[in-house]
Amino acid sequence: MNSNPIITVEGLRRTYGSGRHSYEAVRGVDLHVRRGEIFALLGTNGAGKTSLLEVVEGLAPATGGRVRVFGKDPHRERHAVRPRTGIMLQEAGFPSDLTTAETARMWHGTLARPRPVREALEMVGLAGRADVRVASLSGGERRRLDLALAVMGRPEILFLDEPTTGLDPQSRRDAWQLVRTLLDQGATVVLTTHYLQEAEELADRLAIMHGGRIAREGTVAEIVGAEPARIRYRTDDAALADIDLLSALPALAGWPRADATGVELQTTDLQATLTALLTRARQSGAALTQLDASPASLERAFLAVAEQDAGASRPTAEAVAA
Structure with a gap:
């Protein structure tokens, strides 16, 4: 070329x-x-x-x-x-x-x-x-x-x-x-x-x-690489829904979020964050239901751009779930 x-x-x-x-x-x-x-x-x-x-x-x-x-x-x-x-x-x-x-x-x-x-x-x-x-x-x-x-x-x-x-x-x-x-x-x-x-x-x-x-x-790799991966789950364990405690997990991109739909984490290293989260869950005997871990994608990058007029740099948990 x-x-x-x-x-x-x-x-x-x-x-x-x-x-x-x-x-x-x-x-x-x-x-x-x-x-x-x-x-x-x-x-x-x-x-x-x-x-x-x-x-x-x-x-x-x-x-x-x-x-x-x-x-x-x-x-x-x-x-x-x-x-x-x-x-x-x-x-x-x-x-x-x-x-x-x-x-x-x-x-x-x-x-x-x-x-x-x-x-x-x-x-x-x-x-x-x-x-x-x-x-x-x-x-x-x-x-x-x-x-x-x-x-x-x-x-x-x-x-x-x-x-x-x-x-x-x-x-x-x-x-x-x-x-x-x-x-x-x-x-x-x-x-x-x-x-x-x-x-x-x-x-x-x-x-x-x-x-x-x-x-x-x-390139597609450059654009996707600039977006974080995402982890979403629901739990009855208060510690695994406490955003202050979750903020100590490794490689987080931004502050954790927890609401009625569940917990959402965004990360620059999906494996490191997910491993640490699952280790905590195992140690506490807690169950993580509706667990979804997804890498960054072009679709996520596109949605992040589309959300800009709404004042958001990335899709909300509700928008992604929809």
Whole structure:
């Protein structure tokens, strides 16, 4: 993987409207994407992912800041950037009366060095549906047609906005394999997704957006490693529910919590804390019921970001239980 960035974003802002009725969807974002990597952009609903991506794709101008793709402004120098990119939007809006093949041929005619129509359809498993009208395709098949058109131009950078929404599990994994194949062929991939497993499976690096800003960025291991593991249980033993006594357990991340739902501990070393807790329980003859020990995860990191507006840095015990 080339360490030089193929996409650079510095202080990016995007505002809708003006005056009292304006809304700032992207609020000073900095990020870079290296040539030959898969970069995933995650975020809560309304976090600004699509607004950010549209500026990087050249579909909309930035309100402020600087964006460079292949060293060029993707909006002002769109003629130089667009032929080298492929874009899969959340919704494409195909003419319903055309067949799958006719739609692909129509798009084929707009590209400088396209793959053959048959090849592009085979890549997404639609060759057998070439003569079917778009109106008769399922939602998942239309999504695969979106992907076929996005890869038809042999893009150096492929932008995928929620690429597997509506796909069945097997089609989703087929799409993942196609993305890996394109990566092996030298492409760079930027994707937004609500499927955390998709980001874990594919991404070299990722960023989590919230409130128009980047809240976390790094590899999956780096982001997960910054979150504590969690232990939850219920007990009738007062000593094992006493937060002052529990605070002496090793490797705790923050103060223990105990309420009507039980006890929750967060730890930077799950094995050390759990071993000490179980040793105490054995020594006192106490029972720990509904014991749950879970390592840090991307889902936990995502939920921690999502909880920020509520004034919490991590999910509450009630939120996790729900």
